[in-house]
Amino acid sequence: MILSILEYAVTCHPKEGILLLRGETKKNEIRIEEVEIPPLSTHGLGFSSFSPYMLPIDFSIIGTAHSHPSGVLRPSSTDMNKFYGRIMIIAAYPYRTERDIAVFDGEGKPIQYEIIND
Numbered sequence: 001m002i003l004s005i006l007e008y009a010v011t012c013h014p015k016e017g018i019l020l021l022r023g024e025t026k027k028n029e030i031r032i033e034e035v036e037i038p039p040l041s042t043h044g045l046g047f048s049s050f051s052p053y054m055l056p057i058d059f060s061i062i063g064t065a066h067s068h069p070s071g072v073l074r075p076s077s078t079d080m081n082k083f084y085g086r087i088m089i090i091a092a093y094p095y096r097t098e099r100d101i102a103v104f105d106g107e108g109k110p111i112q113y114e115i116i117n118d
């Protein structure tokens with residue numbers, strides 16, 4: 001899963017890439033099971049965006065992942081305005097290992113995560 005995000009980020013570079021995260025949420029646990037490319041996504045040099053209104057109502061989408069070609073490993077204010085779902089994953093350039101990835105909640109605070117099986 002982490003690897004798919006990193007690989008996708010590499011593919012989109014120097015543009016931003018965005019992915020939807022699918023999975024399950026329990027009380028204190030969010031489990032990501034799948035990543036997918038959103039329909040009608042637009043890749044720009046700014047924020048890569050998609051309209052949540054174009055998506056089917058699908059509660060298995062628990063958040064989004066996107067890349068930061070700038071290498072900054074924290075959400076921008078635009079990111080926070082466009083927060084969708086429960087979590088946001090950011091993959092920062094050079095997208096090599098899980099150290100180039102961070103997970104944030106709706107307030108922009110980093111979330112601890114664990115790789116279960118990748």
Ligand SMILES: [Zn+2]
Pocket residue numbers: 047066067068075076079
């Ligand atoms: Zn961003």
